Each structure stands twice: as structure tokens, then as C-alpha cells.
Amino acid sequence: MSDNEHISIDIETLGTERDSVILSLGAVKFDHEKIYEDDGLYLSLKWQPQMDNGGTVTEGTIRFWLSQHRAARDAVLNKSGAVHHDKALQQLSAWFKKNIRAPKNCCVWAKGPSFDLSLISDLYQRSTNSQPPWPFWAERCVRTAIMLNAAYKVPHPDGMVEHHAFWDAVYQASQVRRFLVACGPAARRPPKKEDTGDDLLS
Numbered sequence: 001m002s003d004n005e006h007i008s009i010d011i012e013t014l015g016t017e018r019d020s021v022i023l024s025l026g027a028v029k030f031d032h033e034k035i036y037e038d039d040g041l042y043l044s045l046k047w048q049p050q051m052d053n054g055g056t057v058t059e060g061t062i063r064f065w066l067s068q069h070r071a072a073r074d075a076v077l078n079k080s081g082a083v084h085h086d087k088a089l090q091q092l093s094a095w096f097k098k099n100i101r102a103p104k105n106c107c108v109w110a111k112g113p114s115f116d117l118s119l120i121s122d123l124y125q126r127s128t129n130s131q132p133p134w135p136f137w138a139e140r141c142v143r144t145a146i147m148l149n150a151a152y153k154v155p156h157p158d159g160m161v162e163h164h165a166f167w168d169a170v171y172q173a174s175q176v177r178r179f180l181v182a183c184g185p186a187a188r189r190p191p192k193k194e195d196t197g198d199d200l201l202s
Contacts, residue, residue: 008173026166072163145179
């Protein structure tokens with residue numbers, strides 16, 4: 001069993017700004033040994049309540065979704081089963097609490113934190129005047145792992161739908177796992193706040 005815990009998160013949106021409407025969210029826990037797909041989270045969010053709460057939409061992103069293959073397009077545009085964003089955030093927080101034993105020592109991976117995790121944080125702030133359940137120093141960028149994995153191209157596994165929040169989260173986890181395994185035991189040490197260097201600024 002690994003010493004630290006990892007989560008991969010992906011969202012699909014209707015824009016590229018910090019306040020863009022979030023269409024769907026996928027999250028999966030993983031470690032050096034395994035990706036826990038069966039315990040993952042997938043949420044489809046209603047658009048209009050987010051727009052009523054300041055969420056924005058861009059025409060170019062709508063055109064992007066209309067041009068995607070049917071499986072990806074249907075996953076985000078078919079809103080049957082979609083939930084209000086307040087409920088989605090409650091479910092995300094509950095899922096995180098259930099799956100992460102030590103929040104201060106976890107790593108939360110996204111592609112990248114300045115987009116996916118920033119939009120999630122903005123929605124928490126606008127909707128509940130709160131922050132995501134993970135600390136800011138837990139955030140990590142999948143793109144770094146992908147760059148360092150360049151010699152070991154990781155294909156999108158068969159059966160996974162590109163631009164589907166859950167399957168993209170699983171794919172991200174597979175990229176990071178390869179990177180962590182290559183790093184060896186050093187990557188198993190739980191992250192600490194001082195690793196960010198923020199203590200040097202205080």
C-alpha cells in the first residue's frame with residue numbers, strides 16, 4: 001500500500017474562463033499500485049442554475065462540443081440525471097472525505113490545476129462561499145507527468161471515451177501512475193505544505 005493518496009479530477013465545460021459553466025465532473029482515486037475505478041465519481045451538472053449564479057458560456061466552446069463524436073457529445077449535452085451545482089459540490093466533498101484518509105497529505109491531479117481545479121474552486125466560492133475539501137498545496141499538474149512520460153507514450157485505453165470527464169480522469173491517473181512508479185520510493189512520501197515553498201514567502 002502506498003504511503004500517500006492520489007486523486008485525478010477532470011471537468012468538461014462550456015467555456016475557458018474561470019467562471020465557465022461546468023457540464024460534468026469526474027474523479028478517481030489511485031496510488032502506485034492501482035486505479036480505483038469502481039469507487040470513482042461522475043457527476044453531470046445542470047447549466048441554467050450555474051448561469052443564474054454567474055456562470056458563463058462561450059459560443060466557441062458550444063461549437064467545439066457540437067463537433068465531437070457522439071459518445072462524448074451525448075455525455076455532456078444530454079442532461080437527464082443532471083444535478084444542481086450545489087448538490088454536485090456536496091457530493092464531491094462527501095466523496096473526497098470518504099476516499100481520502102489524510103486530506104493534508106493527499107495529491108490532487110488535474111490537467112491542469114489552473115483550469116479544472118480553479119473552476120471548481122470558483123464554483124465552490126460562488127455557490128457556498130467555501131473552498132474545495134483539499135488544501136491548495138495538494139494540487140498537481142498532470143501535464144508535468146505527461147511531459148516526463150514522453151518516452152513512454154500512454155495510449156487512451158480501449159473502451160474509454162475522450163472528452164468524458166470520468167474516463168479522462170482515469171486516463172490522467174494512468175499517466176501519473178506511470179510517472180510515480182518510475183520515480184520510485186521517493187514519490188511515496190506524503191506531500192507537505194512546506195514542499196510548495198510558500199513558507200519562504202511568509
